[in-house]
Amino acid sequence: MNKKIKSTIIKSFLFIACLLFAFQPLLRAQGFLKAKGKDIVNEKGQNVLLRGIGLGGWMLQEGYMLGITAEGQQQHKIRQRIDSLIGPEATQEFYDTWLANHTTRGDIDSLRSWGFNSVRLPMHYNLFTLPVEKEPVAGQNTWLTRGFEMVDSLLAWCAANKIYLILDLHAAPGGQGNDLNISDRDPSLPSLWESEANRNKTIALWKKLAERYAGKQWIGAYDILNEPNYGFTDTADRNGLKETRNEPLKKLLVDITKAIREVDHNHIIVIEGNGWGNNYNGMLPPWDDNMVLSFHKYWNKNDKASIQKIVDTREQYNVPVWLGETGENSNVWYAQAVQLLEENNIGWAWWPLKKLGVNNPLQIRSNLNYQDVLNYWNGKGEKPRESNAYSGLLELATYTRVGTNRVHRDVIDALMRQPHINKTVPFAKNNIQNGTVLKAVNYDLGKNGYAYWDSDTADYRVSGIKGVGNRGRTYRNDGVDIVMDSAHYETYYVNHIEAGEWLQYTIDVKQKGIYNIGLSVASEITGGAVSITINNKIAGNKQMVPLTGAKKWTTLWFKNVNLAAGRQLLRIYAGKGGFDFSSISFDRKK
Template identity: 25%
Template sequence: MPTKRKIDSILKVNGTDIVDANGHKVVLKGAGLGGHLNMENFITGFSGHEHEHRAALLSVLGPQKYKFFFDKFLEYFFTSSDAKFFASLGVNCIRVPFNYRHFEDDMNPGVYKEEGFQLLDRIVNICSEQNLYVILDLHAVPGGQNQDWHSDSGSSKAMFWNFKEFQDRMVNLWVALAKHYRGNAFIAGYNPLNEPADPDHVNLINFYYRVEKAIREVDPDHVLFIDGNTYAMDFSQFPAEPFPNTVYACHDYSMMGFPTGDPYLGTSAQKKKLRESFERKVAFMRKQKVPIWNGEFGPVYASATDDANFQQTNSQRFALLQEQLSIYQESDISWSIWLYKDIGYQGMVYVSPSSPYMQLIAPFLEKKKALDLDFWGCSDSKVAHIYAPFLTALKEMVPKHLRDKIYPNVWTFERQVERRVRECLLSEYMGWEMAELFRGKTEEELDELAGSFKFENCVLRDELNGILQTDARFGDELGAES
């Protein structure tokens, strides 16, 4: 494998390429550090939204033990051991999703908490020691930029687009971040907003104009990574003139990699569908001749506990992943797979089932899965009979021609209902049930629970990592030729 070039200059955009100061093309390949500075229910096991999960644990543990547990969790989740392993695969970039709540409180907006910068600095410093790039990804904003759990709004509405105050705060936060990281060559760039979903489209475009201008005033050098609308899949309303020094980002999940989708059998029709779906998402980039970054993609994986044929299922999903990577290779597409570490759904690394944390929450996970509270990686097979008559009755109340009026209208009526009932309301109740599992824990026990996320205590998903390593090797060989 060719030796990686030492990171010593800020990246920039040159036509359809990302290049370093010497003009060498850099294809960014890596993973998202989801579940860390922006927690998600399926990644670490709680139900509902992060701020609800934290509030429930605070109530059960009290302030001192609550702080102790989360300090240890954040410390152990990503360490130098993780970065060394990551770099050993030949991948070169970690996308770091973060929640605005680490930087400011809603009751004290605009007053920045130093610990937020310290948390990011720690990751950047660890990555720099392993010659890894970092992309800073604002994953959750006040009011929520989309309707899903990972924007941590607590509701099914993206209220970020309705309040200028929310948008002002996030522009100002990016100014503070850009000031902090200007000149840092290990920062590949800034991803101002993950998966925005603006029903009117124009609010998002206006926000991008504002945040681009504000960032450039304090840091004219770093690349911006701009997500498309409607969960990074729609660029139809974007201005024809692209922003300077900007990479445009799509997300390219395939339902064939999830339990609710058709299995991937590698047919010519399925391969055609994968390619057409990707090309539809990147048509804007192709036309405008700007770089493409696939900021998220990847299947979830089955286990023996939930699928008697899990090995066959996973073989199909690995084949799907390889087909997607082959499509990206054709145009030297930069990518960031979702995700690096979790409790077993999707991670390159996952928490051991025998760990103290997994042993503690195992009964809750089983119940949560049976109730289908997480959209990610679950099915409603055990509760469909409960919801079917309820949904039938609701559909009779709503005229058929109005059932697609609620944005995103690509979601079915059934999806809109389960989002509100199961993933918001019922999940919030269940979050308190999970929190009760932590009641009475000593700091020593809490340290052991958080320590379950240490790299040394985790399991490697070898076949997935081998696929990524092979693709990264292709990128290194390409870089050596450029």
């Protein structure tokens, strides 16, 4: 080929490639989310039901997420505690490690694989700008790169997974409420509402964010102020639950909206009422034509009455509503809530993705040295050695990374599958042959009444109904009570069994035949009774659970049970409660 022609072809190819690269965002464009009447819609005008998760604990720590029960759970107090144990340099190392590991591309990839389509990012302002008290020139704003770079990375991961990112200002300059932990507020300094400088910085921060992300179509919305909770006219109403006008809150939100619209007309603006997001008195009608109202929902019943007020508000003002934060309960509550919300075309963002504890999709693993730190902070132990505290804290920060988190498939199942179907699925591969032993805690995944039956399933305390769900708060997040055997690492068993409760196991029998089925039980009282069924048919006479003493296990055998090959449903019934249950053994008779 002629060199000149060849050169021309290569140049033409490179030119076209450059054009394709330049217009790549346009070619991949998904369109901005918009508020249209009572719906959130995509570029095609199709209703979008947001199913999201909040990245709580990453940019902003709250003490309870770290197991701290003592007073002073704001992030700056936590940092002071760490500093006093390991010094300022090691404390900075801890926070650098925490921020680098807590949320990564792997977390967002996981969310996509589980079916989520959005994430809500709770932002701490101090990653983006200095506090007003530390500004070199009063009234000016020093911009920090770290927060913006973290958002940039997160947005890239979200875009790659076609997940919408909702920016949420969780900790505003000065702090937006009297619930101090939420916004890392220091009550010795002027709050957001007591300082014009703090309000101006908040407005400037949102304008800066909007300038940076105005053209980014995978930014789903700007949630401009999380959970205001402040009594403006009545100091006794500390959290603003009874405010009738909310004038300072509305003015600030209007001012932020104006600043955003100077540079960005594309993105939804989400507002939240006073009283942790739910008190909209005096704040409506909406002042922008691309606005969504957020509300938050915790620990109340999952009936129409629990959301009626926000649904009525949606109808009155013809504006979309979104449940921006909810969670911190049992799987029973989760499935009920999602079903209620989606039947009413309300999207949601669960709280949070990960922390210490089992009622979230991912659990951060603790360690013995960190437990000593916690015991000291919570007034239950001596001050640990500096080297041990350093080891425990840095290990904790490292183990925030998704690859080391414990995945709670039961929580994911309760959010994504159980609201839409009653069918149960196996928790584990229960392949049955001679000598098989199943863990009692590996009962099926599914709703209460289908995969198991437990009488205490969720916390509805806001509605006046006591309950805790899993009393042991470990391994799983259903109503079933599970504890860890302190004598055996990573060994769990079911306890606090009450009369009428049952557990179901989907088993796959590989060797058909006559089996003896043994239940490993222990009891500190007399009177417990247990029976079993196979495919809803009684498979043996009821047996009484003997008095054995705590954790002194004995086996109750149900003899000569005929098991056909293939999938069967095994249920364990407690005719009378009061005993513990650890495993099921299968002994095939020759």
